[in-house]
Amino acid sequence: MNIFDLIGPIMVGPSSSHTAGACRIGLVARKMLGEKPAEAQILLHGSFAATGKGHGTDRALVAGLLGMEPDDLRIPESFSEAEKEGLSFSFGTVKLDGAHPNSVLLRLTGENGGKLEMIGASVGGGKIEVREINGLKLRFTAEYPTIIIQNHDNPGSIAWVSNLLADAGVNIATFQVTRNSRGREAIMVIECDSPVTEEMISAIRENPDIISAGKVNL
Amino acid sequence: MAVFDSVESLLKEAAASGEEMWEYVLRASSEEANISIDESWAKMSATLDAMLESYRSYDPEQRSASGLVGGDAQLMKEARDRGTTICGPFISSVIATALSVSECNACMHRIVAAPTAGSCGVLPAVLLPYAHGRKLGDDDLIKALYVASGFGAVIATRASISGAEAGCQAEVGSAAAMAAAALVYLHGGTPEQMANAVAMALKNMMGLVCDPVAGLVEVPCVKRNVAGAMNALSAADMALAGITSRIPPDEVIDAMKEVGAQLPPGLRETGQGGIAVSPTALRLFPEEGR
Ligand code: SF4
Numbered sequence: 001m002n003i004f005d006l007i008g009p010i011m012v013g014p015s016s017s018h019t020a021g022a023c024r025i026g027l028v029a030r031k032m033l034g035e036k037p038a039e040a041q042i043l044l045h046g047s048f049a050a051t052g053k054g055h056g057t058d059r060a061l062v063a064g065l066l067g068m069e070p071d072d073l074r075i076p077e078s079f080s081e082a083e084k085e086g087l088s089f090s091f092g093t094v095k096l097d098g099a100h101p102n103s104v105l106l107r108l109t110g111e112n113g114g115k116l117e118m119i120g121a122s123v124g125g126g127k128i129e130v131r132e133i134n135g136l137k138l139r140f141t142a143e144y145p146t147i148i149i150q151n152h153d154n155p156g157s158i159a160w161v162s163n164l165l166a167d168a169g170v171n172i173a174t175f176q177v178t179r180n181s182r183g184r185e186a187i188m189v190i191e192c193d194s195p196v197t198e199e200m201i202s203a204i205r206e207n208p209d210i211i212s213a214g215k216v217n218l
Numbered sequence: 219m220a221v222f223d224s225v226e227s228l229l230k231e232a233a234a235s236g237e238e239m240w241e242y243v244l245r246a247s248s249e250e251a252n253i254s255i256d257e258s259w260a261k262m263s264a265t266l267d268a269m270l271e272s273y274r275s276y277d278p279e280q281r282s283a284s285g286l287v288g289g290d291a292q293l294m295k296e297a298r299d300r301g302t303t304i305c306g307p308f309i310s311s312v313i314a315t316a317l318s319v320s321e322c323n324a325c326m327h328r329i330v331a332a333p334t335a336g337s338c339g340v341l342p343a344v345l346l347p348y349a350h351g352r353k354l355g356d357d358d359l360i361k362a363l364y365v366a367s368g369f370g371a372v373i374a375t376r377a378s379i380s381g382a383e384a385g386c387q388a389e390v391g392s393a394a395a396m397a398a399a400a401l402v403y404l405h406g407g408t409p410e411q412m413a414n415a416v417a418m419a420l421k422n423m424m425g426l427v428c429d430p431v432a433g434l435v436e437v438p439c440v441k442r443n444v445a446g447a448m449n450a451l452s453a454a455d456m457a458l459a460g461i462t463s464r465i466p467p468d469e470v471i472d473a474m475k476e477v478g479a480q481l482p483p484g485l486r487e488t489g490q491g492g493i494a495v496s497p498t499a500l501r502l503f504p505e506e507g508r
Contacts, residue, residue, distance in 0.1 A: 001222045003247040004261060006333045006370035006379070006396070007341075007363050010268040013323030014282070014435040016335045017382075051433035051489065054283040056326050071268075076326045124380050125334065 009126050011070045017102050018048065018055035021122025023075060024218060025104060026064020028130060028142045029118050031216040035110035037065050037087055043094035046101035048122075061104060062089055070126060086111075099131065136187045138178050142218045144191040149204060150211040153179055153186040157209045161188060168200050185211070221246045222371035225413050225467040232409055239409050240361035243368035262360050265330055269342050272319050272329040282324040284503075287436045291317035308347055309448070316343035316447045320440040333370050333379040333392055336435045339443030340393035341366060344401055344450050358404060365403040366396035369416050376468065377475035381428035382487040384478025390439075390446040391423035391474065397450035398457070407458050417463035417470045419453035424470075425477050427485035429492025432503040438493050 011020040030037060042061055044052050052058055056076065063078035066085055074081055082089060094105055100121035108116045119132035130140050133148065140146050147165075151157050158177060165172060171193040179186045196215045204213040221231050232242035248258040278292035291314050297303050298310035305313070320339035323329045329338045341363075349359055370379070373392045378384040398415035407415075423446070431437040463470065484491030493499060 001247075001371045001375055002251055003243065003364070003367035003371055004265070006367040006374060007262070008265055008330060008332075010265060010328065010330050011335065013326050013329050013335050013338070016331050019326070020331075020335070047433065047488075054432060054434040054436075056283065071328055073328055124382065126331070 005125060009070060011126060012056075012060075012073065012075045015055045016126040017122045017124055018052060018057045019060045019075070020070035020126035021102065021124075021128050022048070022052075022057045022060035022104070023064040023068060023070040023072075024126065024128045024142075025106075025120035025122060026061040027067065027069065028064075028120065028128065028216055028218065029106045029108060029116065030065050030067055031142075032118060032130075032133070032148065032214055033108050033110050033114055033116045034214050035112050035114050036085070037108045038111045039109040040065055040087060040089040041092070041107040042089060043092045043105040043107075045094050045096045045099050045103040045105065048102050048104055049093040058091055061106075062087070065089070065108070100129075103131070133187060136178050136180050136185075138176055138187055138189050140176070140189050140191060142216050144173060145194065145196045145215065145217040147188070147190040147192065147196055147201070147204070147213065147215050149188040149190070149213045151186055151188065151207075152209045152211065153184055154209050157186075157207065158188065160207055161190070161204060164203060165190070165192070165200070170194055170196060170200070221250075222368070222375050224376065225369065225372050225416065225471070228368060228372060229409050229413055238361075239368065239403060239412060240364040243364045247367070247371070259360065262363055263356065266356060266359055266363060268328060269330045269332070270346070272322050272327060272338070273315060273342055273346060275322055275327045276318040280321070280325040282321075282434070282436050284432060284434055284436055286431070286502075287321055287324040287440055290440070291315075291321055308351060309451075311347035311350075312343050312447050312451065313444050315346050316340060316443040317440060319343065320443040324434075324436045324440060332366075333374065333396065334381070334389045336381060336430075336439045337389040337393035337443060337446060339440070340390060340446040340450065341397050341400065343443065343447035344397045345404075348401065348404060354404065362400040362404050365412065366400040369399045369412065370396040372468075373420075373471055373474075376471045378478055384475060385426060385481045385486055386428040386442060387420070387423050387426040387474055388478055389428070390442050391420055391426055393443075394423060394446040394450045394453070395419040397447065398453040401450060401454035402457055405454065405458055407454075411457040413467045414462045415450075415453045415457035417465065417467035418456055418461075419449050420467075420470050420474055421463065421465070422449050422453065424474060427481060427492050428487045429485055429494045430487065430489055431494050431499040433487070433489035433494070437499075
């Protein structure tokens with residue numbers, strides 16, 4: 001129980017789930033993309049679609065994509081900030097099967113052409129969970145240093161990654177593996193107890209079975 | 219850790235430590251979060267600054283996204299300054315502060331969720347006028363926030379602080395309970411009196427539903443913060459007068475959780491019950507009404 005969840009967070013109103021949480025989802029997506037987003041298709045689901053506008057969910061999501069934290073006073077003006085930063089965005093609604101009522105599907109293209117499709121959910125009190133990346137279901141909060149790896153599902157990749165982290169002195173808190181239906185690609189989500197460096201990520205990328213690797217920490 | 223699992227253990231552990239309640243909450247929560255006492259204090263101090271700023275940022279002209287919220291705090295301040303209110307200047311300031319901060323939240327200002335954004339007006343509503351009248355310093359208010367968060371942590375652990383889960387009793391009700399404990403502390407009361415104030419404040423909001431019009435944190439949220447603040451004041455005064463809750467605080471918190479579970483989904487932040495489906499609300503927001 002973190003007492004700063006009782007007196008806090010410091011945030012731009014009006015809703016911890018629909019404003020602060022939405023901003024954090026945008027922020028995590030930006031970090032996962034690993035570059036400045038240039039284009040964003042934002043599809044709102046459930047309560048986000050129904051009451052998002054009045055709660056500033058739309059502006060908060062764009063603010064997060066621009067790298068703003070939930071207490072950033074520029075959130076209400078994020079649309080004009082986006083114009084200055086060269087981010088073009090569009091909004092729509094979507095019905096996602098079995099998704100949390102406060103969910104959003106983001107389709108991003110970075111300024112260097114990188115792509116990311118992510119479903120994020122705002123699960124209450126400003127807390128969020130990433131629920132899907134590039135069509136693969138998973139679940140993490142980004143509150144811990146988290147490594148996300150997409151790989152060809154060949155024997156030994158998991159052991160290889162965990163050995164590499166052990167050699168770097170990183171303690172693994174949780175380790176999830178998800179395969180897509182075809183069974184040829186998998187995603188590893190690794191929550192760590194200590195910070196993960198860019199060098200470790202580069203080292204992970206050297207394995208030919210690894211398609212992509214990135215890290216995120218709010 | 220077990221400290222914040224019950225009011226009973228909170229009182230017992232604090233007494234055993236020989237520390238004041240605020241000091242105990244500060245130390246125990248820092249140990250749990252693995253941060254230093256200084257780091258925690260600095261963070262709470264920044265939080266208080268943000269709370270004060272959320273009050274100062276009020277603008278009588280501001281209006282919320284729906285246009286339903288704005289201007290009410292100003293009307294209350296004017297009535298207070300004319301000296302025509304029934305409750306007198308102190309209570310009128312409490313009402314005006316609750317409205318100010320909650321209106322600021324609805325208008326996308328920066329606020330401190332306490333415990334939630336919808337209930338962010340309750341704590342500042344009682345703390346600011348109280349401190350102003352007595353020339354208290356920031357340190358006293360920071361200590362009061364630790365007291366409030368300690369009892370709030372128990373409510374969050376045993377029950378809920380989410381309107382979607384347990385109705386407004388869990389948001390404004392919990393805020394009132396936290397504010398009552400903080401007031402008892404500032405007024406020199408004992409930890410037992412704080413606990414009694416928490417129990418009485420929560421009991422008196424038991425069953426309060428969450429029924430925001432159009433699903434927005436505007437109506438009835440803003441004015442409900444006033445009710446929470448007034449409830450905190452009376453609970454604190456009762457406890458300080460030596461009145462006890464006949465039902466122990468932990469049992470009250472458990473009952474609040476149970477009531478929350480029994481609330482139909484329409485009365486838990488879905489905007490599909492209570493005030494949200496009143497004819498006027500449905501006329502104003504035809505799309506949201508189902
Ligand atoms: S009515 Fe619902 S949304 Fe409004 S303050 Fe209460 S719990 Fe929060």
